[in-house]
Amino acid sequence: MKSSMFSICVVALVTAALGYAAFGGQTGRGLTPEEHFMYVQEQRGANWRALTPQQRCERQQRMQRVWASLSPADLQSLRQQLDARWNALPTAQKTRFEQRIQQRIASRQARRMTAPAPGQRRCGGTEGGAL
Numbered sequence: 001m002k003s004s005m006f007s008i009c010v011v012a013l014v015t016a017a018l019g020y021a022a023f024g025g026q027t028g029r030g031l032t033p034e035e036h037f038m039y040v041q042e043q044r045g046a047n048w049r050a051l052t053p054q055q056r057c058e059r060q061q062r063m064q065r066v067w068a069s070l071s072p073a074d075l076q077s078l079r080q081q082l083d084a085r086w087n088a089l090p091t092a093q094k095t096r097f098e099q100r101i102q103q104r105i106a107s108r109q110a111r112r113m114t115a116p117a118p119g120q121r122r123c124g125g126t127e128g129g130a131l
Helices: 002-018 033-044 053-069 072-088 091-112
Strands: none
């Protein structure tokens, strides 16, 4: 159950932050998968798994509001910070993270083939939540 909620949350955040760029959609203000991974880790914090599904949904929505309010200069600064953090990681850890990122993208693409109709999305494991 925790795993499926975690997957749902990751998909929601990847979709929102990347602007569907990794999945063939518009690129908009999207981050690279590596930048996005670092951003999500930073925004979630250490207690993500201790949160209830409703709390996760609220945090996701707050993250999305902050993301939408970023100016182009703020976004560029954020990208530079995330790139610096990514580049500072040890090679072994980067490799593990890159594998996880690729698995998530492949899993998301597979789920899109059987996704529910628009308007029936889930947020943090709660039915009918807005993304």
